[in-house]
Amino acid sequence: MSKPESELHDPETTTRDREFNDVEPPIGWDGQTLQEMLNESEHLLEETGHYRGLDELELKEQDPFQYEQMYSRLRGALVSARETALHVSASPIVREIGELCFQIYTPEGDSVAVSTGIIVHVHTGSLAIKYMIEEDYEHGRGIQPGDVFCNNDNDLGNVHTTDVHTFVPIFYEDELVAWADGVTHEIDIGGMTRGHDQIASTNRHEDGLYATCEKIGEDDKLYQDWRDRGQRGVRTPMYWDLDEKCRLAGCHMIREAIHEMIDEVGVETFKQFLYEAVEEGREIMESRVKERMFPGTYREAGFHPIQWEDKAWQPGAQQNMMNHLPVEMTIDGDGEMELDLEGATPPGPHPFNCAKGSMEGALWVYLTQSLLHDGKVNDGANYAVDTNYPEGSVVNPQDPERSYHTPWATIFSTYLAVSKCLSNGFFSRGFREEVITGYGEPGDALQGGGKLKDSVADAIPDALGDYWPVGPFDFSCQGLGASACRDGLDYGYAMFNPEADLGDVEEWEQTQWGLLQLSRRVKPNTAGHGKYRGGSGWEGLHTIMGSEDVSMYAFSIPTVTWSAAGMSGGYPGGTSYSVRVHDTDLAERAAADEPYPLDDQPVGSLEEQIEGEEVIRDQDGMFFPEEFENHDLLRYQTSGGPGWGDPLERPPAKLKEDIEEDIFTPDIVEQVYGVVGEYDADDRDFTVDEEATKQRRKEIREERAERTQSFEEFFEAERERVEESDWNDGVQYMYEGVFEQSDQWAEEFREFWNLDDAYSP
């Protein structure tokens, strides 16, 4: 790839002359090294149970106004940095969707405050800083005023490969007083395929460009060789360059805000404030648990199927796999939460491996949505939760050789189980409004890219080049699960970033030049059934125009199995499927002013609305990169959320609305909810037949009594299948792997089914 001929890439246009005086180590507080500060911090927490041993928050108690003002000011500086710096970026992922975040850390790497945005990264930045401390960058690589560091190495502190951190150490006189960190989500990272959540990679060497806590600049300037590496290492050098400038600009804004604050309050007050804010975050988490949860032990499990026997490219990945993601949550009398994933599957030849830091980041982002809406959101919450992500498992591989490109699949399935654990607690305490049965998993709709034909490329600004990446954030709008007192939010939720939305089509079409959006519509029957239904998903249809060398793929979940069910009798939402139509007559239809397809509703009808040489209709919504020609069609969908409660308790009036709003079709409503009536589709008017509904609901209850079996009958039949390992190869992969991984889980399995010690699947 040649270097783009644009002045945007001339370093002289984007840097300024500024020199800093070096400081001699130790650079920590009061003559300590950073390692000594970190050791002391860990020791005090272990000894006292309080962060830095603070059993009292003196500054907060003595001058609460100053304390709260400092926190608000710090948070304001972070939000301001984010809102300003995102305009430096050109990528719609950053500028339009807001997939960036800024945070500030103590010198020993504990987050103190965070901006708005994709806050899943807050804890991962902490791990990267601690890695630099423990590897003694202070005396080796050097940590100096004006330095810039970068990390996206997941094994050391990152969620997935395309999230890139920029760190700036903040000095005051000769001491490191804090770290600023900015993260953006890249649209491309130069991996083995196009896309920002790869599915084809099976090891690190296929993931793309990695920076391993690397020093990438000094005196506020990025090194030329680092800049060249980024420019030549990714498919989208312009977006990479501007995203990096966005992160750096934001970190520098934060540094200036902190210098101003210290000048006003004094450095000692600032230091005391940092520590107290973290301890307060820890205390708030514990008190929130006691306010909303019920002590005891909660158990749930998530599952992630990977149907790759006939799809994967690399021989070692050509198998069906299922990842097991069990969750046991314990709340003790002190309000301390313990999360244990004993029994998680081993890591595998896929990009869904999830570093411990990613799991911790995900816990953090989920807790901020469920327990900590308004507290001091920082690493204090992390210290209030005791976690076991078993070493050597898919949730903590401890192996940098693995691919970590798309750990989200593992995260989403795990935190569905966490969500149910928390919701059981909320329900028991009477906080029905806080219950969330789960969410539609935000798998990416489409990813990939292509090149514009010369004739079309002439019309596009030079700086973009002729390559167009595909990474829309349609997946930010899934159905949210139901609560215990209302339906889930329709097509409007993303677990990883509660602020995300899908952005304007027009904005995306200015990036994805060759990919046109033909339609979007509510997808009936995606919402999980229940007394309160889950939020609905939707489907879309794309075509390709004016392009060549186009490849596209989908990272979709749930696909061939569900990840988890609903709660209290609620069901999971519909799974996703895929339809691609190649060599179509779309161009001829357009020229002749004839109708073209807008959806696959009713299911199976898309191919009836278009002529195509090849139709690929797959129950698995996930497909590997595939070549596309102009006028080919791609249909995709997002997920619905799970439901709450027995569907027979859903009032017919609500089902009338559901039918009229395309949430459910009348046949499904009659079969599941027992609501019978006449639907005038043209006028969108459903009339409930009350008598027939009463009768149908009575019949369904009678059918339940007829078709169910006792637990003993179920147990005997199921146990026989266990003894014979009567399941498919993907489920066999799961049980075999878990038995190898965890003696404890294997023992519990044998005990449950009354199997002898020699049993293995």
Place this chain on the structure above:
Amino acid sequence: MTDLDKHRVESLIEGELTWDEMRNDVLPDPKDPDRFEKTREVLQDRVDWDDPILVPLNDHLYVVGTDDGRVVRAECGEDLCEVDENWKRSCEVFVREDAEEFEELYEEYMHVDPDWAFELREWYCPECYELIDVDAVPVGYPVIKPFDPDIDTFYEEWQGRPAPDRESTETAAD
């Protein structure tokens, strides 16, 4: 702080609150500290039996204190098991695993691939056939008990009072 009176709690349980009421009066932090007790009172008034509800487990399932100890009881009055046991062992169950069974609930292509040996287990009250829970798990997966509440820790340490089924004992001891 949110402060729901008993009538509001009833409306919450019935699912009758509008989004505006939820957003303005119910969802904000911090929460009303007596919500548990108010909820318990409302639920107690709704059931046809007098044994005290100790913990609501889901829409139709409670841990209840009885003269014979703590049990898991369905709303219809059916006692499923002792509190320490897994109540799913006392339920009637229907297992969906093939396409025909899935397509009673979902459209073609929008349910589990039947080749995947993955089940929907539907757990029903053996008395009234209310659907109490649904599990989505692979074949052979052990039946998990979702929640083991630590009842006395909650009442004594978090609420500062004995559990309702222990109140008379405590009083007698005093």
